[in-house]
Amino acid sequence: xxxxxxxxxxxxxxxxxxxxxxxxxxxxxxxxxxxxxxxxxxxxxxxxxxxxxxxxxxxxxxxxxxxxxxxxxxxxxxxxxxxxxxxxxxxxxxxxxxxxxxxxxxxxxxxxxxxxxxxxxxxxxxxxxxxxxxxxxxxxxxxxxxxxxxxxxxxxxxxxxxxxxxxxxxxxxxxxxxxxxxxxxxxxxxxxxxxxxxxxxxxxxxxxxxxxxxxxxxxxxxxxxxxxxxxxxxxxxxxxxxxxxxxxxxxxxxxxxxxxxxxxxxxxxxxxxxxxxxxxxxxxxxxxxxxxxxxxxxxxxxxxxxxxxxxxxxxxxxxxxxxxxxxxxxxxx
Amino acid sequence: xxxxxxxxxxxxxxxxxxxxxxxxxxxxxxxxxxxxxxxxxxxxxxxxxxxxxxxxxxxxxxxxxxxxxxxxxxxxxxxxxxxxxxxxxxxxxxxxxxxxxxxxxxxxxxxxxxxxxxxxxxxxxxxxxxxxxxxxxxxxxxxxxxxxxxxxxxxxxxxxxxxxxxxxxxxxxxxxxxxxxxxxxxxxxxxxxxxxxxxxxxxxxxxxxxxxxxxxxxxxxxxxxxxxxxxxxxxxxxxxxxxxxxxxxxxxxxxxxxxxxxxxx
Numbered sequence: 001x002x003x004x005x006x007x008x009x010x011x012x013x014x015x016x017x018x019x020x021x022x023x024x025x026x027x028x029x030x031x032x033x034x035x036x037x038x039x040x041x042x043x044x045x046x047x048x049x050x051x052x053x054x055x056x057x058x059x060x061x062x063x064x065x066x067x068x069x070x071x072x073x074x075x076x077x078x079x080x081x082x083x084x085x086x087x088x089x090x091x092x093x094x095x096x097x098x099x100x101x102x103x104x105x106x107x108x109x110x111x112x113x114x115x116x117x118x119x120x121x122x123x124x125x126x127x128x129x130x131x132x133x134x135x136x137x138x139x140x141x142x143x144x145x146x147x148x149x150x151x152x153x154x155x156x157x158x159x160x161x162x163x164x165x166x167x168x169x170x171x172x173x174x175x176x177x178x179x180x181x182x183x184x185x186x187x188x189x190x191x192x193x194x195x196x197x198x199x200x201x202x203x204x205x206x207x208x209x210x211x212x213x214x215x216x217x218x219x220x221x222x223x224x225x226x227x228x229x230x231x232x233x234x235x236x237x238x239x240x241x242x243x244x245x246x247x248x249x250x251x252x253x254x255x256x257x258x259x260x261x262x263x264x265x266x267x268x269x270x271x272x273x274x275x276x277x278x279x280x281x282x283x284x285x286x287x288x289x290x291x292x293x294x295x296x297x298x299x300x301x302x303x304x305x306x307x308x309x310x311x312x313x314x315x316x317x318x319x320x321x322x323x324x325x326x327x328x329x330x331x332x333x
Numbered sequence: 334x335x336x337x338x339x340x341x342x343x344x345x346x347x348x349x350x351x352x353x354x355x356x357x358x359x360x361x362x363x364x365x366x367x368x369x370x371x372x373x374x375x376x377x378x379x380x381x382x383x384x385x386x387x388x389x390x391x392x393x394x395x396x397x398x399x400x401x402x403x404x405x406x407x408x409x410x411x412x413x414x415x416x417x418x419x420x421x422x423x424x425x426x427x428x429x430x431x432x433x434x435x436x437x438x439x440x441x442x443x444x445x446x447x448x449x450x451x452x453x454x455x456x457x458x459x460x461x462x463x464x465x466x467x468x469x470x471x472x473x474x475x476x477x478x479x480x481x482x483x484x485x486x487x488x489x490x491x492x493x494x495x496x497x498x499x500x501x502x503x504x505x506x507x508x509x510x511x512x513x514x515x516x517x518x519x520x521x522x523x524x525x526x527x528x529x530x531x532x533x534x535x536x537x538x539x540x541x542x543x544x545x546x547x548x549x550x551x552x553x554x555x556x557x558x559x560x561x562x563x564x565x566x567x568x569x570x571x572x573x574x575x576x577x578x579x580x581x582x583x584x585x586x587x588x589x590x591x592x593x594x595x596x597x598x
Contacts, residue, residue, distance in 0.1 A: 004341055005383050011346070012395075012410040013386040029387035056342055057419035059453055081414040085451045090482060091444035095430055097481050098441065102429035102469070109467055110425035115368055116343055117422035120415055121448075123354070133484045135513035136432065158466050159421060171580030188432070188469035190517030211584075236468045262502035265493045265540030304500055 001033055007049055011058060015080060020063040020072035084124045096122060097132035105136035107147040107193070109155030109186050137191065147193070150216050151186070154195055157218045158183045161226035167215040168208055176214055177201065182228040186210075187240040196239040198228070207240055243272055245286065245294035255286050255294055256309035263304050270301070283308070295320050341377070344369065345384075348377055349395060349412040357403045378404065385410060420456035420463060423448060427460075428467040433477040441478045477512070479542055480521060484509045487549040489526075493540030502540065507532070508549050515560040516585070533560065 001009075013029070014021060027035040027042065034042045050073075053060050059079035065071035087095065099118045102108040122129050157164050164183055169176050180200040187194050192209055199206040219227055241247055259267060259282040264275040267284050275282045288294040295317045298305045307317040344367055351366055352358070358366075364374040378397055385394035396407035418426070426448065430441055452460055483490050487509075494505045509523040510531075519536035573592070574582045582589050 002380075002383075004338065004345070004380065007342060008345060008381075008384040009386055012384065012412065015411040016386055052339070052342075055339070056346070057416050057422075057453060057456065059417075059455070077411070079453060080416055082417045083451050085447045087444055087447055088440070090440040091447070093485055094433070094440045094478055094482050095426070095444040095448070097485055098430040098433045098478075099426050101481075102432050108425075108429060108469075110421060110428075112340060113419070113421040114425035114429055116347070117418055117426035119347055119351075119366070119368075120418055120422070121426065123350070123415055130485060132481065133511045134433070134481050135511065137514050137516075155467065159463060171584060174580060185466040185468065187467075191514050192517060230466075236465065240468075260500065262495055262500065265502060266495045266538050269537040269539070301497070304495075304497075 001030070003049075006030065006033055007053060010049065010053065011075065014060065014073060014075035015077055017074065019069060020074040022070050022072035025072065082120055082123065085121070087121075092121070092125060093129070096129045097134055100129075101132045101134040101136055104132075107144065107151055109151040109193075110159075111148065111152055144211055146213075147211060150210050150213055151193060153216055153218055154183055154186060154210065158185060160223065161228055161230070162223065163219045163227040165217050165219070166208070166213045169212045169214055171212075179208075181206075181208070184230050184234055185236040185240075187236050189240060189242070194240045196234075196236060205234075205239055243293075245288040245290045245297070247290040247293060249290045249292075252287050252289050253291060253310065253313060255288050255291070255307060255313045257284050257286060257294075257298055258282070258306050258308045259284065260304040263301070270297070288313075291316055292320065299324070345377060345381060346412065347415045348374075349381065349397060349406060349409050350415045352397060352404050352406045353409045353413050356405050360399060360402050360404060363404045375399070417451060417453050418448070418456075420452065420459035423452050423456065423460045424463040424467060427464060428469050432469045433481050440482065477519060477536060479544060480509065480512055480536065483544045484512050484521075487551065489545040489547055489549060490523075491543040491545070494534055495538040495540070497538070505534070507534070512536075518560075520560060 009030070021029075023046070026046070034046055036042075050060060058075060060073060060075055062073055063069070063071050096118065099114060099121070103111060103114050103118065108114060154164065156162075161182075163180055165178070165180050167176050167178055178201075181195070182198040182200075183195055184197045184205075185195075187196070192211065195208045195210055196205065197208070198204070199208075238248075257271070258280065259275055261282070263270070264282045267273065267275040267282070271284050271286050273284045273286055275284050286294055291313060295307065295313070298307055298317065299321060302321075307313050348363075348367055352363060355363075355366075360374060361371055364371050367374060367377075369377070378399065381395050381397050383394070387393070392408065393410070394408065395410050395412070397409075398405055398407070427445055430445055433441060449457065449460065480490065482488075489506065489508050491504060491506050493502050495502045506526040507521070507523040508526065509521055511522045513520055513522070521534045521536055521539075523532065523534070524530070525532040574589075579589075579591070
């Protein structure tokens with residue numbers, strides 16, 4: 001019997017049976033598959049089938065023998081059937097819009113899982129759900145045709161904790177290096193996907209932009225056995241920061257930024273911090289571990305925003321501003 | 334890891350329930366719902382007629398068929414509802430939901446909580462573990478969830494907007510048409526009521542958002558907005574970058590030309 005058919009037959013049988021189905025009975029019911037040939041080979045075949053059903057999320061369990069029952073395998077219908085999640089119209093619309101947006105971007109890790117999840121979420125909807133009027137464009141202009149497959153491969157490796165080997169292009173050196181990496185997590189920052197993981201070449205935690213990977217392979221050996229453990233204290237945010245000025249280049253420094261009267265309503269969106277009213281006007285205090293990144297953002301808002309404290313941050317902002325001015329042939333103070 | 338065989342099984346386990354819930358839908362509509370081509374669907378339907386349960390008497394098989402180019406199911410063999418979400422499906426959906434910033438939308442936040450409740454009990458731990466390994470959240474500035482709702486529901490919005498060019502904040506009344514990212518920056522495209530014209534707004538420069546109860550009529554011409562770049566200016570613009578930045582500039586602007594001194598422009 002074809003394997004797909006056999007697995008579906010098993011699901012249909014175990015969903016219909018109120019009592020556990022013993023291995024002996026399964027061997028009789030599926031004689032051609034589990035009942036003929038050596039017992040060991042039949043058991044191995046059934047173990048593979050069981051593993052695949054479990055991977056599909058089928059709640060297949062083994063019930064031990066009791067005085068009243070010989071025990072066996074069963075699928076609890078309540079655990080199997082997708083319940084109505086009870087989403088309101090707004091919840092369903094927003095969740096579906098977000099999922100469909102990510103899927104239609106063409107580059108989202110676990111895209112097949114996402115497609116199935118969306119179908120299931122929409123299963124109980126009264127009518128077809130409208131395609132979202134939201135678009136995600138890639139944040140880089142280089143050829144990104146390989147991005148979807150790389151993201152899916154990386155996500156599969158992260159989920160199964162399998163090492164990857166990759167060729168990585170560095171714009172700084174202009175060279176391509178061959179690396180073995182234990183992939184810990186993926187993050188989307190400003191439209192760009194980045195991988196965090198342990199780099200065997202550098203012997204430490206590193207970040208890799210997925211669009212700079214020239215070649216990628218997930219370790220094909222022993223696909224069911226993990227190659228590594230993710231450190232318990234690993235946090236994706238620590239390695240791939242949300243805000244550019246949180247990249248870890250130096251010790252943390254708290255920087256005061258004064259704002260013009262118009263900026264406080266958008267301060268949280270711009271700096272991730274709430275503004276504070278002071279006699280000198282509104283301020284935000286931003287903790288930076290990459291001062292230049294913060295200075296760059298503040299200067300882009302000039303004259304609406306200005307670094308006012310501490311003195312070393314003020315000096316750095318002035319130096320960067322002067323460099324910009326010099327580059328444009330300016331004579332200002 | 335997903336394989337072709339694994340995918341086929343997942344699709345078949347969804348196909349019977351879908352047709353059971355939507356009997357008599359055209360073949361092409363069923364194929365779209367399943368994300369497959371028409372011929373792949375017909376092949377899947379053919380395969381399903383061989384699926385059943387022992388002792389495999391005629392009534393023990395799935396009875397699913399096409400009549401007048403429409404799909405019906407007579408006997409679903411208890412495959413009437415799809416299986417629950419797997420942990421991986423839940424993680425992918427939760428991560429995708431966060432693209433729009435769950436913290437900014439009560440609806441998204443509560444939807445994700447309900448989503449976790451319908452995961453199989455044995456998948457919850459894995460869902461939480463993997464959830465920390467995939468992060469698309471930070472790209473969404475506050476207000477995205479609510480804005481996406483307003484766009485899909487065609488509701489007028491009002492917000493404070495900081496116009497960088499003029500250095501001032503104004504209240505805007507906008508009929509939203511599309512929300513999109515460009516170079517990692519979120520934009521809202523819509524009709525600015527006061528100005529009587531279509532405008533683009535950077536979402537990170539929007540202040541508190543108010544959504545009107547009024548439904549707007551659909552726009553006659555679908556909008557696909559774009560952010561004007563240097564190519565939109567009448568006069569050619571040349572920007573020079575020093576040699577040290579050349580590789581990064583080429584990554585973002587592949588059309589940049591190399592100069593004699595190694596710089597690009």
